[in-house]
Amino acid sequence: MKRAIFSGSLRPLFHARAIISGEIHDPFVAGNILESLLCADPSAHSQARVLLSSFTRRSAFMYNTVLHAYLCNDLPAYALPLFLEMLRHDSTPNKHTFPLLLKAFAHIRLLTSGSTLHSMILKHGLISDPFIHASLIHFYVSLGFFGAAHCAMDENPSPPVSAWTALLSGYAKSGDLIAARKLFDEMPEKNSVSWSAMISGCVQSQLPCEALSLFQEMLATKMAPSSSVIVSILIAMAELGALQEGKWVHALLERNQMFLSSNLKTSLIHMYIKCGDLWSAKQMFEKLRDESVDLWNAMIGGLGLHGRGREALQMFDEMIGEGIRPDDMTFVGLLSACSHSGMVDEGQKCFKSMRILYSIEPKVEHYSCMVDLLGKAGLVWEAVETIKMMPMEPDERIWGSLFGACRVYGEMGLGEAVGKKLVSMEPNEPGLYVLLANLYALAGRWQDAVGVRKMMKSRGVGLEPGCSLIEVDGVVHEFLVADRAHLWVGDIFDKLSEMARVLRAEGCVA
DNA sequence: CTAGGGTTAG
Incomplete structure (x- = not known):
């Protein structure tokens, strides 16, 4: 929803004037009043619903506007009753109605209602509308009905990129990367969203190397990388510990002067942390820190991961000082930081405070951290x-x-x-x-x-066999259990025994 | 006449 015609404090005045002049009976005027209400307060869906019922002549636009409000307020279950009323009344659904309904029905998994929409779409001859077609494919795919999705693809002689992308992403989410990749190669054209769906699919299925090579391919086709692709690729690089590549992406962001959303900042920090470059992570954080909890969570968790429990706690205090509300992930990070640094008392204090001071109910993850913390400290019975x-x-x-x-x-x-x-x-x-x-x-x-x-x-x-990856000077090295295939295996084992000797000398017992 | 899609969140 963009901006409405009657905005701000003048809206009630316009509404009143429309009632007096009788213009309220004009569905166009009434529709605008309804939209203006939701524009001023997107959560005013019940008020909008009452307003809608007060109109004698109702248009599809009005229903669509309220449907949109339901979706925005995460109330997809309200869509079907409203749609039924729309049908009972004088309004015929139009091309804007179907994407909204399909989204709602996908959300609450109303298969039969969705297929009823499908036949209505065919009857109205709307199947070639790109928005509708993509929503329909997305609907079937998100319920796991790939056969139906393919049938719907065949009903449109030239499905839009968005429909291909929805189908591809459905396969990727179901874990069938082979099918996803096949569609990706077959589709007549790709845009940045298709690339994003394919690359994030690889990342989600733990195929970071494939994600990386697709990213290279994407750049080679001169397709501008969108921020969602960058988010995915940074996760892949974090997974691989590919610091040089990660830095390169960071430089790319700066070179293209891309807008660093909080999500993007968080992925960058996460990449630096996972690649072991805590210094760069901290540097970035100090330069770009904002109000985003996720960003703070990444930094707090990262400090903990590197055994810097004290600093993680300090950062938490600083976050509270900035007036940022912690969430459940903040406490996962904090508790695991305490666990990694053997700070039992602090961890217990933290665990107690999350419910009492911040009214966050501990989840399984939090209990998991506590058990870990106590167990690691030898307090097995606690x-x-x-x-x-x-x-x-x-x-x-x-x-x-x-x-x-x-x-x-x-x-x-x-x-x-x-x-x-x-x-x-x-x-x-x-x-x-x-x-x-x-x-x-x-x-x-x-x-x-x-x-x-x-x-x-x-x-x-x-x-x-277990396997680990490490990047040294821009080259990723892979090691399997009992692997002696590496070129420098002699040097590596010499170094390892030297490190073990130093650790023993420091009193560390493995 | 106004508005609706497919990707994402470490």
Whole structure:
């Protein structure tokens, strides 16, 4: 909604004058009054609804305007009743009505109502409208009805890019990157949104390398990278630890003088943090900091990740000082910062304050951090007490960190129970069997350790080799478990033993 | 006459 004809404090005056003059019976005038109301206060949907009922002659525009307000206020369930009333009344839906309804029905997953819209669209001959077609494809795809989406594609002799993009993105979200890529290659033309959908699909499916090469391809076609592509590609670079590439993107943003939205700033900071360049992250943050919670969360979490718990707490205080309201993610960052830095008291204080001072209910993630914090500090039984206090079912991560604590602090009995629970929760996760077997081995119970290995084999659970990536001077190096294939393997192992010696000399016990 | 689409959020 842009700006309406009757704006500001004059709106009620216009409304009153229209009533007196009788102009209120002109649907165009009345429609504008309705729109002006929602323009002045987008949350005034109930008021708008009452106003709409007060009009004797109602236009499609009026209904569309109220539908739009429902969507903006995240009330898609209100759309169907309004649409039914629209049909009962004198108004015929027009080409603007269908995209709004399809969006609402996709949201609340009304398959049958959506397919009714589909037939209405065909009957009205509106299928070739690019907006409608894209919305229709998006509707089917978001409910997982790919067959229906393809049928709808065939009904339009030349589907718009947006429809192709919706279909592609549907496959990408369902995890079928092969199908997504096939559509991407087949589509007659691509715009920056199509590239964005394809690239973010790769990132979402943990294929950062593919995302990166697509990004290169995109630049080669002279397509200007949109900020949503940049957000996705920075996540991919963060994932890969590709600092040089990340810096290059940062330079690209500055060279093109692109607007740095809070999202973009946050992705940049996240990239620097994940690539280990905390200094640049901090530098950027100080230069570009704004009111966005996400931005502060990224920085607080990043400091914690690098073991700088004190600074994370300081940054939190600073954030509160700036009058920025923390959210649940802020506390995930803070609690994990405390956990990484072994700050038990501070963590407990933080956990208590989130509900009392900031009225944020702790979620599973927060309990998870607390269990981790207590377990890492050797307070295994306090961790158990925390789990008992949880109002929700503990997840695998929580049992996993309790298990880790049991192993480190020699709580064999509890550890065995938790390990078995974990294996039963996720019987297809090879890592869990290995952990349990290692626990038995640690306790000298070799027979049991072998038993777990056998169970793994009989259930057909295979172990994939672990892998890590590191970037040095602009080259990404990949290492698998027990990998000795690297060109400089000798130098690398020399360095590792030197580091181990230094750590031992400093009193660190692995 | 006014308004409606496909991507995104670490």
